Each structure stands twice: as structure tokens, then as C-alpha cells.
Amino acid sequence: MDFVYVDEVQDLTMKQLVILKYICKNVKEGFVFAGDTAQTIAKGVHFRFEDVKCLFYKEFLHEEKKELNRKLSPLFNLSQNFRTHAGVLNLAQSITELIYHFFPESIDKLSPETSLVHGEAPVVLDCGCHGDAMSVIFRKQGNDSENLISFGSDQVILVRDDSVKDEITKRIGRRAIVLTIFECKGLEFQDVLLYNFFKTSPLQEQWRIIYEYMVENRLLPGNQESLPQFSHLKHNILCYELKQLYVAVTRTKQRQVPKMVDDRY
Structure with a gap:
């Protein structure tokens, strides 16, 4: 795959997210993670996007981080809700x-x-x-x-x-x-x-x-x-x-x- 979009990412453990690096080799721009950290009610899952950024840097960019002299993409807070009043x-x-x-x-x-x-x-x-x-x-x-x-x-x-x-x-x-x-x-x-x-x-x-x-x-x-x-x-x-x-x-x-x-x- 060239691109991977993961919704409801807060339901996944860090070990499950690591598996994705074997699915998509496009580490520069191939991953998008979306979710709500206030909805982590799955047993054994303690999720924050800051943890995902740390994991991505250590596991996904480990082999290429010497060549990639740049920061990870910033977090985007989708604050406009179109469903709920x-x-x-x-x-x-x-x-x-x-x-x-x-x-x-x-x-x-x-x-x-x-x-x-x-x-x-x-x-x-x-x-x-x-x-x-x-x-x-x-x-x-x-x-x-x-x-x-x-x-x-x-x-x-x-x-x-x-x-x-x-x-x-x-x-x-x-x-x-x-x-x-x-x-x-x-x-x-x-x-x-x-x-x-x-x-x-x-x-x-x-x-x-x-x-x-x-x-x-x-x-x-x-x-x-x-x-x-x-x-x-x-x-x-x-x-x-x-x-x-x-x-x-x-x-x-x-x-x-x-x-x-x-x-x-």
C-alpha cells in the first residue's frame, strides 16, 4: 500500500500500530491516524496521540531518520463538529x-x-x-x-x-x-x-x-x-x-x- 488511513485509532494498542510499518513503506507521507482519545474504553488500551508520534519516530523512521532531517507532521485538532449540537x-x-x-x-x-x-x-x-x-x-x-x-x-x-x-x-x-x-x-x-x-x-x-x-x-x-x-x-x-x-x-x-x-x- 502507498497510503494507510486509520480511523478510531484510539482502540488499537501500540503493538498493533507497529504492524502497519510492514504494510506501507511510504513513511514520509503515507500514514494518517484519526481518533478521539477520550473514547479509550477498550480494556488494556491507554492511548494518546503523543504516544503515537513517539512510536512513529522510533519504529517507522528508525532506519531512515538519519536521512530525514525534519519533524513529524503536526497534530490537527478537528474542533468543528457537524453531527452534534x-x-x-x-x-x-x-x-x-x-x-x-x-x-x-x-x-x-x-x-x-x-x-x-x-x-x-x-x-x-x-x-x-x-x-x-x-x-x-x-x-x-x-x-x-x-x-x-x-x-x-x-x-x-x-x-x-x-x-x-x-x-x-x-x-x-x-x-x-x-x-x-x-x-x-x-x-x-x-x-x-x-x-x-x-x-x-x-x-x-x-x-x-x-x-x-x-x-x-x-x-x-x-x-x-x-x-x-x-x-x-x-x-x-x-x-x-x-x-x-x-x-x-x-x-x-x-x-x-x-x-x-x-x-x-
Whole structure:
């Protein structure tokens, strides 16, 4: 091959990328890597574009670097989003800011994405005293005017893992598409309903560590001395949790907003 274009490159390990040098010998201008480092939710993959640049220089240019007296191509940040409206992008950016704050070495620092389309922020469906969210949403069938949401091929319910997926599927049958967050990577839907993300999180009450960031940035009144202290050893899984949340939020298309349902919060 003369040219290799790799999309969703964040899902590949460095060893997998090294194999590409045996496919394309055009190291000067034959490779393009594209992806989103906030979507690295594959097990065992810790990806940054800075790591790819280092790998490319050491492995791809190793035999020719004496002859190539030039720098590697710069990174291009594609900040204009043509799929998602501003309301969803603002929520997604707030999640990446949390990753930057707590885990600066786990993600590339990029410019915020912008959109020419305005839209409302995603909403939280609070069922209150009406009981379980799924029972409320699917309490009516057919074209009854009391239906809260009409589900079809452009709508999806996102859950954390296969156990929750099986539970929801048994309760609602084939009335909606149910996918895990990992299964939905690369897919797009007009409506996204994220179900019980925080309730099923292994962090549980440790999500309160985010209050530290909110108080520090004047997003929440409070005293930092009374807040839990962040520890990489204790809260390391927070990085993975935030990236899963980012993937779930960004699965929606331009015209709709994702609904976030959680029976606990």
C-alpha cells in the first residue's frame, strides 16, 4: 500500500500500530491516524496521540531518520463538529475537563469542539414517586398520547454491562434497542437514554470526589477542606468511568438530546 488511513485509532494498542510499518513503506507521507482519545474504553488500551508520534519516530523512521532531517507532521485538532449540537458538546466537554483535571497524562489536551447548531443540554428523567424508570417509560403501548418516548431504530437504551442489558431486555422485550456502552462505540442515534449509569458504577459514593473540581472552579459553593481528597491509587477507576460516560453522551445525533435516567441520583 502507498497510503494507510486509520480511523478510531484510539482502540488499537501500540503493538498493533507497529504492524502497519510492514504494510506501507511510504513513511514520509503515507500514514494518517484519526481518533478521539477520550473514547479509550477498550480494556488494556491507554492511548494518546503523543504516544503515537513517539512510536512513529522510533519504529517507522528508525532506519531512515538519519536521512530525514525534519519533524513529524503536526497534530490537527478537528474542533468543528457537524453531527452534534452545542448542548451535547458542552456536556461532553465538561467530562473531558474532569479527565484533564484528575488524569492529565491519560488524554491529549485539545481545543473544545464547537457546533453551528444550538441545542438544549441533555436532561435527567426523574421518576420520583412513580417507581422504576423503565416501567414509567414503557407503561403504555401503541400510539397512546401518554407515551413518554417513542422508541425505534433511531433510539437506544445504553447500559453499563451485559448483566444490566439482560435485565432490561427481559423487562421491555423488543420494544427498544438495548446496548452496552462498549457495543455502541462508533454508532449514532437520534435519542440516547443512558440508564442507571451512576447506580451501577463501582465508584458508588466516591463520585463525590468531583465536588473538589466543582468547588475549585466555582461551580459549586462549599469548603474544600470538607471535601474528600483525590488519590490516584484510590480513585484510578474514575478515569475509565469518565471516558465511558463521554462515549455514552456523544452517541446522539444533531437533532436530539440524550436522556440520562438514574433511579439513584
